[in-house]
Amino acid sequence: MDSSAKSRDSHTAMTAYPHSHTARTALKAAGVVAAFGLFAFLAQGAFGRVPVQIDGRERLVGVGDSVAEIIAEQPITVRRGDLLSAADRRVIVAGGGTQVEVRVNGAEAKPEARVRPGDTLELIPGADTVEPTTEETRAIPVPTTIVGKGAVLTMAAPGSAGIERVVVGAVSGDVVASETVLPATPMVLRRVNGGGKKVVALTFDDGPWPGQTAKILDILETKGVPATFFTVGLRVKREPAVAKRIVAEGHAIGNHTYHHIDLTGATPDVLKNELVSENDMVRWMTGATPKWFRPPMGKIDGPAYKAIKAAGLKPVLWTVDPQDWRKGAEALTIMKSVVAAARPGSVILLHDGGGDRSQTVTALPWIIDELRKAGYEFVLLDDLPGAPKSRW
Ligand SMILES: [Zn+2]
Known part of the structure; x- marks a missing residue:
């Protein structure tokens, strides 16, 4: 009994803390769970990632x-x-249509909604949207028509703006539909030919140019021929002495804008500035005021014509263009082209600037000699028959 008692005692001793054993296991398990929880917490904290389903894939x-x-x-x-x-229907704002819709666990979710682990997200693609439209009444600008074959430009009809009703895209400004309420009538610019007398006017564009303009002036001086130089303001600023010489030797100096820009479509401010600053530059450097204006590239429209007239200038194009500015243009070809095209009242376009004009310089004495042989006299634009009178 003793032994059994002992044994029992021992057993008792062994089983003295049965709950304690369970408690330890529980505690251990709890520890593991806690450790796992801590790990999971740390993992989340460290990596900050939890799984959710997005369109059927775990992310x-x-x-x-x-x-x-x-x-x-x-x-x-x-x-x-x-x-x-x-x-x-072209794209005007990429991503500007309806946005991607997100459903969380089957229900539409707001962008600020928080997602929990295990949530299921579904993405519904956005759809293209057509911009709204507005209706307005607006003016149809006055178109420009140029008629005739002469050099001097005059206005045959002022034209008038029209009225149209338009449907425009509220974002793009695109015209969706338009209906003319009152049609516009064009401004008609007539190229007047100062025919009759056997006279022609020589004109040189795009200078003053270092070296070249002086050579042309030397030839004109030797031959006793007057010419009109359509100068560019920024070139006059760089070559004031040459500009002065043009005026001092009895030639006319014309306005060819300050920066040699295409005037068609230019804003009223740009138009005014190009014309006025070139006139000012010529006046400061030479004391002379340009009376004639030649649009760069011969490009002109109604608003440009009005601005030219408002600046007190007379617009002139040309009737004879030997294309002396083209690469590879040869002196002999330039001369023959001028002589073949010359008519009483012709305005001949040549270039002293804008690039290498050595072929023009070579051709010039031949042009003068050949036209004189044909009975032509050289005059300034003002002295062409039918030329408009200047304001000053
Ligand atoms: Zn030019």
Whole structure:
């Protein structure tokens, strides 16, 4: 009994803390769970990722991320809708259509909604949207028609603006539909030919140019021929002595804008500035005021014509163009082209600037000699028959 008692005692001793054993196991298990929880917590804290289902695929997202954050972060291929032009359906704002819709666990979710681990997200692609339209009444600008074959430009009809009703895209400004209420009538510019007497006017554009303009002036001086130089303001500023010489030797100096720009479509401010600053530059450097104006590239429209007249200038194009500015133009060809095209009242276009004009310089004495042989006299533009009178 003793032994059994002992044994029992021992057993008793061994089983003295049965709950204690269970408690230890529980505690151990609890420790593991706690450790796992801590690990999971640390893992989340450290990596900050929890799994969610996005369109059927498990992806890891940031703990506590909002729907908007998840969409921004994920390599989402679901397309956003674009905003399209009401006129031609081209994309005017990429991503400007309806946005991608996100459903969380089947219900529409706001962008700021927080996502929990295990949530199921579904992405609905955005759709293209056509911009809204507005209706307005606006003026139809006065178109310009140029008629005739002469050099001097005059206005045969002022033209008038029309009225149209248009439907325009509110974002693109595209015209979707238009209806003419009152048609515009064109401004008619007539190229007047100062025919009759056997006279021609020589004109040189795009200078003053270092070296070349002086050579041309030397030839004109030797031959006793007057010419008109359509100068560019920024070149006059660089070659004031040559500009002075043009005026001092009895030639006319004309306005060819300050920067040699295409005037068609230019704003009123640009037009005015190009004309006035060139006139000012010529006046400061030479004391003379240009009376004639030649539009760069011969390009002119109604607003440019009005600005030229408002600046007190007389617009003139040309009737004879040997294309001496073209690469490879040869002196003999330039001369033959001028002589073949010359008529009483012709305005001959040549260039002293804008590039290498050595062929023009070579051709000039031949042109003068050949035209004289044919009975022509050289005059300034003012002395062409029918030339408009200047304001000053
Ligand atoms: Zn030019």
